Amino acid sequence: MDWQDDGIVLSARRHGETGSIVMLMTEGHGRHAGLARGQRLRAQLQPGARVRAAWRARLSDHLGSYALEPLDGGPAALIDDPLRLAALSSACALVEAALPERAPYPAIHQGFDALLSALEGDFWDAAYVQWEIGLLGALGFGLDLQRCAATGVNDSLAWVSPRSGRAVSLSAGEPYRDRLLPLPGFLVGRGEADPPAILAGLEMTGHFLARNLFAQAHLNVPPARERFVERYRKMATTSGSLPTS
Structure with missing residues (x-):
């Protein structure tokens, strides 16, 4: 079993001397884990780093291994x-x-x-x-x-119902403001x-x-x-x- 995809590092935790269990958010394979090896690579696997991933495993339900190619510097621009x-x-x-x-x-x-x-x-x-x-x-x-749950209009929307997740206008929500989310x-x-x-x-x-x-x-x-x-x-x-x- 194998595939290639672009991904974003969600987390990476040490595994052995040089390995890391890496969780990626990939475009075509969703949230997917795999084992990546290499001390130099480990330093580049910061959360938010974009990578090109090649995953391989003997069976589809195995953890499998990653060959990862960093595509950018990760969150370096945010470091400060x-x-x-x-x-x-x-x-x-x-x-x-x-x-x-x-x-x-x-x-x-x-x-x-x-x-x-x-x-x-x-x-x-x-x-x-x-x-x-x-x-x-x-x-x-x-x-x-987009519009008030009570009146259907889209003017003066000021609240959100905490139950339905629908917007409520200022006038319609005023009597219930203590129960609504701004x-x-x-x-x-x-x-x-x-x-x-x-x-x-x-x-x-x-x-x-x-x-x-x-x-x-x-x-x-x-x-x-x-x-x-x-x-x-x-x-x-x-x-x-x-x-x-």
Whole structure:
């Protein structure tokens, strides 16, 4: 059994003197593990690194071995930005925890690849929130943020139902605001993607990740995501974007 595919490193853990058990998100073969050998290669297998992978095993259900060719420098461009690195770690952990092994999800691979590029840009945090929304959608838990669940209109959308994942307008949701999730304006084409809006977006997607993806499997949201959100919140508070009390 063998195949070749492009992939993104999700994790790599040491195995013996020179080996690593590498988990990739591949375009055509989904989340897939294999054994890679070589000390020099080990240093290049950082989460977020793009690789060309050739996998081989005697039987299809074996772990198999990888021959990996790095395609870029991995997250080297983020090395001096702990917050962006935390976002990358969160994304890798979510993909590894949420996807069944060896099930192809080309849209998730493509979205993940786009996120890696976006993390080097100016609006990386807004792109990250959008990516989590896309991940939910690709796994069958899409949010409907286009029109109000109560009125059917698409004006003044301000809330999201925590049960249905559908948007609710400001007027329709006002009597129930304590039970609804805030909908950041940048997700519906209005308002800035400033730190308070990003945090509201992370709270919203975090609710649905926990409720729809992980609770059903009796799992918790990966700690890497919790660390990213806390780090982002601390940054926003320190910079004065959020009140300290």
